[in-house]
Amino acid sequence: xxxxxxxxxxxxxxxxxxxxxIHWYLAEKRDLPWRKDQDPYKVWVSEIMLQQTRVDTVIPxxxxxxxxxxxxxxxxxxxxxEVLKAWEGLxxxxxVRNLQAAVKEVKESYGGVVPKSPEEISKLKGVGPxxxxxxxxxxxxIPEPAVDGNVMRVLSRILSIWEDIAKPKTxxxxxxxxxxxxxxxxxxxFNQALMELGALICTPTSPSCLLCPxxxxxxxxxxxxxxxxxxxxxxxxxxxxxxxxxxxYDANGNVYIHxxxxxxxxxxxxxxxxxxxxxxxGKPYREQLSDYLQSEYHAKVxxxxxxGTVEHIFSHLIWNxxxxxxxxxxxxxxxxxxxxxxxxxxYAFPVSHQKIYQIFKGSALNV
DNA sequence: TAGACGTGGCC
DNA sequence: TGGCCAAGTCT
Numbered sequence: 001x002x003x004x005x006x007x008x009x010x011x012x013x014x015x016x017x018x019x020x021x022i023h024w025y026l027a028e029k030r031d032l033p034w035r036k037d038q039d040p041y042k043v044w045v046s047e048i049m050l051q052q053t054r055v056d057t058v059i060p061x062x063x064x065x066x067x068x069x070x071x072x073x074x075x076x077x078x079x080x081x082e083v084l085k086a087w088e089g090l091x092x093x094x095x096v097r098n099l100q101a102a103v104k105e106v107k108e109s110y111g112g113v114v115p116k117s118p119e120e121i122s123k124l125k126g127v128g129p130x131x132x133x134x135x136x137x138x139x140x141x142i143p144e145p146a147v148d149g150n151v152m153r154v155l156s157r158i159l160s161i162w163e164d165i166a167k168p169k170t171x172x173x174x175x176x177x178x179x180x181x182x183x184x185x186x187x188x189x190f191n192q193a194l195m196e197l198g199a200l201i202c203t204p205t206s207p208s209c210l211l212c213p214x215x216x217x218x219x220x221x222x223x224x225x226x227x228x229x230x231x232x233x234x235x236x237x238x239x240x241x242x243x244x245x246x247x248x249y250d251a252n253g254n255v256y257i258h259x260x261x262x263x264x265x266x267x268x269x270x271x272x273x274x275x276x277x278x279x280x281x282g283k284p285y286r287e288q289l290s291d292y293l294q295s296e297y298h299a300k301v302x303x304x305x306x307x308g309t310v311e312h313i314f315s316h317l318i319w320n321x322x323x324x325x326x327x328x329x330x331x332x333x334x335x336x337x338x339x340x341x342x343x344x345x346x347y348a349f350p351v352s353h354q355k356i357y358q359i360f361k362g363s364a365l366n367v
Numbered sequence: 368t369a370g371a372c373g374t375g376g377c378c
Numbered sequence: 379t380g381g382c383c384a385a386g387t388c389t
Contacts, residue, residue, distance in 0.1 A: 050385040057375070057384085091373025094388080128387045148385045168368070171386095195385055204383075205378090235382080236370085265372070316371060351374065 005173055008159050009180050017217045018183045018190060024213035025193030028200070033063055040114040040139035041072050047134045048095050048126060055199070061090055072114075075100055076107040081346065084268060088348040093267060098126030116140050129171065134191065143187035145178030147171050150198025156230035157202060157220035166233040240318040244289040245274035245353075246303060247360040248336070250328045255344060256299075256336040265314075270347045272356050273297060273336065274321065285322055298333045301326035308359040312352035323356050325363065
């Protein structure tokens, strides 16, 4: 398969590019916790955490996650609730469910050793084309491309590629190019260098071209179009939803929470009981919530006045959450779990529901 | 393929 | 302030 873009490589100084890039990387690379060794498990955990997530955010999560689950066996045998708790606040929670499932698979089918073949490693849950290449190259020094957003941005500038990097099929173009460009002597440093360059120098909005170790090989810099690239089509705006949530408690000070379904949004996380409402029903939101608590949980409760609001922005949704408090007058059904404040700390909540509980704790109603 | 899937930071 | 993210994967 030959793309027009691949023809650009015929006159491209591949060796000099590799040398300049890797030389810069070895001198300037950041001292990150997942770079202390090449343990395939730690590389794997770091790559999953780094998906769509900033390095500064990941560092503390990575450190504590590896402390709690230092090996494949430790994670495979760990309690699911504890694993989810360790991911609390990181987002994209299916990442950690897939990671634990995949680690179990490695323990059972591969003797606890992360497979080295692209075919086998790709079968693991949560390991897509990027993560496959990242683990194989970084941990095992195998020359596989690891094409992420950084790599597409950097290479689109270096080679003046005007394809839309938001389109899924575009990634394949960059993979084909990377197979040609990648250093066969040090694929680990090469792949990481490309990403490091994207993170530190060849940044999205104002790239530091004058500090760039490969600017003499950069087509976009030569043409002065580095800020025009890459081409990236716009995302849709998230859809707003009106949500009501209740912090339910009893005379003993226990709080009643609900576990979300095992699939979909915020899967397996816990939350304060809540429901989507709308103005067209003709009832006040507080009454719509009260009706819902009665029918869904058989919970009898006199709700407070509006206690506060929390906005929670997802990639595709916005929750505008109105918060009410209520002391239970009866024992609700088993869909609602009663917990002491101390027990609450063992369960993983989405950030929006952490905020809801903080409003409850900070309220005068709670004394 | 396009949409689902989180969160916090930045300008 | 709102848009755009940041080392993607799954369906």
